[in-house]
Amino acid sequence: MKVNEVYEDTKQELLNTCLKMVENDLVIGSSGNASVRVGDDVIITPSSVYYTEMKIEDMVVIDLKGEVLEGFRNPSVEWQMHLELYNTRSKVGAVVHTHSIYASAMAVLNESLPPMIDETVPKLGSHIRVSEYAMPGTKQLGTNVGTAIEERSAALIANHGAVCIAKTLEKALHLSIALERTCKIYMIAKQVGTPKHLPEEVVEDEQDLWEMMSGY
Ligand SMILES: [Zn+2]
Structure with missing residues (x-):
């Protein structure tokens, strides 16, 4: 295998992102994964290696x-x-896949995340869908997630976890934290009442903002 030293800095950035995934309770052990695109290549985390090691x-x-x-x-x-x-x-320049608790709980409920927080709709897009179920590690899972994340920066993965995409690793990580936080707010709100969605016209404006901010 060739060793391409130009990727050293990017690999370090990917490792730093993984450690922040752990710090922010988005993953444990070796669960979840992340990658970054460099030209026509993709640098991706290895299978079954603890992030801390x-x-x-x-x-x-x-x-x-x-x-x-x-x-x-x-x-x-x-x-x-x-x-x-x-x-x-x-x-898309980076992908962060997590098994964070509240996003995974939503994915287990097979419940999409409605647009209800002004701060997060422009970051993630409106209704964050749950992908159709597929076994982990299959091409079908990729296809189903690809469909669920259309015109969004995030998707919940049925009975599994969540994924965020962005132009940069830093942003994909930030979106993963924002998604988890929003799912947590939604789940807490549901325990004491009926969460109220943002007004429809606001959702449309904020979805337009998402298009501008995401740059897709
Ligand atoms: Zn996973």
Whole structure:
């Protein structure tokens, strides 16, 4: 395998993102995964390596067909989902997939996240859908997530977790934190009453803002 030193800094950035996923309780152990696009290549986290023990040499470089170009580990089991998102959304530069508690609880309920917080609709898009169920690590899971995340920056993955996409890793991580926080607010609100959605015309305006801010 060739060693491409130009990717060292990006691999370090990917590792830093993973550690922040752990710090923010979005994942534990080696669960979830993240990747970043560099030109026609994708740098992705390895399969089954604890983030707290991960080194930049563990990162795997693949092309947009899934061929391993660099690295001695297997790429994350969800590499097909990552590639689906890069191949269908040409301006997406980073993917962060988490198993955060509240987003996963929504995914277990198979309940989409309605537009109800002014702060998050322009960041994530309006109704955040739950993908159709598919087994982890399958191409079908990637296809289903690709459909659920259309015209959005986030999707809930049925009985599994959540995923956010953005132009940069930093932003994809930020969106994952925002998604988890919003799901938490929604679940707490549901426990004591009936959450009220934003007015329809506001949702439309904020969805327009999402288009501007996401840059897709
Ligand atoms: Zn997962």
